[in-house]
Amino acid sequence: xxxxxxxxxxxxxxxxxxxxxxxxxxxxxxxxxxxxxxxxxxxxxxxxxxxxxxxxxxxxxxxxxxxxxxxxxxxxxxxxxxxxxxxxxxxxxxxxxxxxxxxxxxxxxxxxxxxxxxxxxxxxxxxxxxxxxxxxxxxxxxxxxxxxxxxxxxxxxxxxxxxxxxxxxxxxxxxxxxxxxxxxxxxxxxxxxxxxxxxxxxxxxxxxxxxxxxxxxxxxxxxxxxxxxxxxxxxxxxxxxxxxxxxxxxxxxxxxxxxxxxxxxxxxxxxxxxxxxxxxxxxxxxxxxxxxxxxxxxxxxxxxxxxxxxxxxxxxxxxxxxxxxxxxxxxxxxxxxxxxxxxxxxxxxxxxxxxxxxxxxxxxxxxxxx
Amino acid sequence: xxxxxxxxxxxxxxxxxxxxxxxxxxxxxxxxxxxxxxxxxxxxxxxxxxxxxxxxxxxxxxxxxxxxxxxxxxxxxxxxxxxxxxxxxxxxxxxxxxxxxxxxxxxxxxxxxxxxxxxxxxxxxxxxxxxxxxxxxxxxxxxxxxxxxxxxxxxx
Numbered sequence: 053x054x055x056x057x058x059x060x061x062x063x064x065x066x067x068x069x070x071x072x073x074x075x076x077x078x079x080x081x082x083x084x085x086x087x088x089x090x091x092x093x094x095x096x097x098x099x100x101x102x103x104x105x106x107x108x109x110x111x112x113x114x115x116x117x118x119x120x121x122x123x124x125x126x127x128x129x130x131x132x133x134x135x136x137x138x139x140x141x142x143x144x145x146x147x148x149x150x151x152x153x154x155x156x157x158x159x160x161x162x163x164x165x166x167x168x169x170x171x172x173x174x175x176x177x178x179x180x181x182x183x184x185x186x187x188x189x190x191x192x193x194x195x196x197x198x199x200x201x202x203x204x205x206x207x208x209x210x211x212x213x214x215x216x217x218x219x220x221x222x223x224x225x226x227x228x229x230x231x232x233x234x235x236x237x238x239x240x241x242x243x244x245x246x247x248x249x250x251x252x253x254x255x256x257x258x259x260x261x262x263x264x265x266x267x268x269x270x271x272x273x274x275x276x277x278x279x280x281x282x283x284x285x286x287x288x289x290x291x292x293x294x295x296x297x298x299x300x301x302x303x304x305x306x307x308x309x310x311x312x313x314x315x316x317x318x319x320x321x322x323x324x325x326x327x328x329x330x331x332x333x334x335x336x337x338x339x340x341x342x343x344x345x346x347x348x349x350x351x352x353x354x355x356x357x358x359x360x361x362x363x364x365x366x367x368x369x370x371x372x373x374x375x376x377x378x379x380x381x382x383x384x385x386x387x388x389x390x391x392x393x394x395x396x397x398x399x400x401x402x403x404x405x406x407x408x409x410x411x412x413x414x415x416x417x418x419x420x421x422x
Numbered sequence: 423x424x425x426x427x428x429x430x431x432x433x434x435x436x437x438x439x440x441x442x443x444x445x446x447x448x449x450x451x452x453x454x455x456x457x458x459x460x461x462x463x464x465x466x467x468x469x470x471x472x473x474x475x476x477x478x479x480x481x482x483x484x485x486x487x488x489x490x491x492x493x494x495x496x497x498x499x500x501x502x503x504x505x506x507x508x509x510x511x512x513x514x515x516x517x518x519x520x521x522x523x524x525x526x527x528x529x530x531x532x533x534x535x536x537x538x539x540x541x542x543x544x545x546x547x548x549x550x551x552x553x554x555x556x557x558x559x560x561x562x563x564x565x566x567x568x569x570x571x572x573x574x575x576x577x578x
Contacts, residue, residue, distance in 0.1 A: 105491035107494070139476065148479070152558070208483065234489075332491060
């Protein structure tokens with residue numbers, strides 16, 4: 053039960069002014085700009101866009117600044133903002149095969165058409181603090197090399213040529229009946245389209261832990277990172293009044309194709325199965341975790357046991373959203389005085405009954421807070 | 423892209439290509455180019471508006487579509503005094519850029535202005551974008567790896 057609590061307006065007003073003061077910090081220190089956040093904390097911006105489910109670098113940078121670097125608060129701000137805008141419609145499906153590649157690696161094939169490019173990665177760094185960054189640094193421009201125009205063929209394609217991996221189901225319902233959990237509440241069992249939408253905006257930490265649990269044996273599915281690619285893709289939107297799919301510009305995305313252990317049997321030849329991850333920006337850990345959890349959630353479809361947490365669709369999809377989660381957990385901070393009084397009354401009654409049964413009497417004491 | 427929505431005629435392909443260049447250009451650069459073409463009176467057919475487009479991916483990259491998340495998009499529709507109607511839909515919230523892009527689209531469709539738009543607006547933007555893309559690709563190419571496997575131990 054919620055009962056309005058009045059009073060405290062002045063305190064709240066002053067607390068918010070104090071928050072603004074703390075956010076700005078020491079005035080002698082230059083204020084951080086959105087461009088600085090966008091450029092130099094780019095992966096934080098990527099994460100906020102991804103889980104805020106809104107691709108807009110400037111707004112994500114603003115949210116990070118306003119939230120003092122609290123990522124979930126920033127994600128919350130972005131989610132709240134999106135509800136203020138009308139939706140023009142949905143894009144044409146993005147063709148990640150046509151991505152302008154900035155990074156593409158495979159843990160399954162060392163030689164593949166187009167090759168492997170590491171791009172800007174933390175991989176193979178020693179994870180030692182670089183004290184030169186404590187001062188302003190003079191960074192040399194990156195090395196260049198002649199470009200090989202061989203297309204970056206996807207690993208799923210290569211394996212698919214030989215029937216070694218499952219292929220996409222025949223494409224049904226082009227656009228018309230794509231599930232959208234921002235319009236319809238999630239119900240179970242959910243289609244893979246809805247599951248992927250849920251995971252795409254799901255909390256990276258939650259998905260990472262679930263993904264890890266599958267590797268440790270809770271729903272093991274023998275994954276290989278078949279391919280991870282990151283780069284720029286063009287977005288198109290079919291505008292009625294224009295009459296064709298209009299290019300909107302480009303966005304950065306990370307894609308993970310997980311190659312997992314086999315399916316097949318009496319009617320189909322054995323082949324690898326797949327898990328899929330797709331995330332805004334350079335969000336590699338997120339894309340990997342998403343692909344692992346996507347594959348785990350396909351357990352029932354693939355006739356596997358479904359006894360692990362990561363395979364429990366209702367559990368995973370109901371708890372992946374950090375805005376919902378933080379809303380419910382953090383609401384505990386709000387006044388619950390009336391609820392608590394009711395609980396207190398019940399407890400007193402139980403105690404009185406207990407002492408009566410045992411022939412004792414409790415010394416009545418007035419609570420300090422009452 | 424589905425066959426139904428892909429532009430097929432040569433004219434539409436070129437117009438679409440012009441839109442792609444404008445969508446990626448900063449407003450100031452479009453404006454700079456337009457200044458060299460001239461000043462044009464136009465009406466806004468509807469208020470320039472920022473909204474959302476749900477970005478879709480494909481399951482497994484080649485399967486059925488699914489919703490990944492939204493993006494902010496600004497659209498504009500303008501009409502020249504000579505009747506041509508220009509549209510724009512561009513990522514982001516820059517109303518000025520959307521209006522300039524729509525104006526360029528209208529001028530591009532007007533035969534007397536197309537050459538000038540191509541020459542003064544689109545060509546410099548294309549150049550800058552291609553230079554930037556070439557640099558990014560060359561930097562990426564420098565990180566190409568050739569993994570090789572070492573045979574350890576001996577087979578019997």
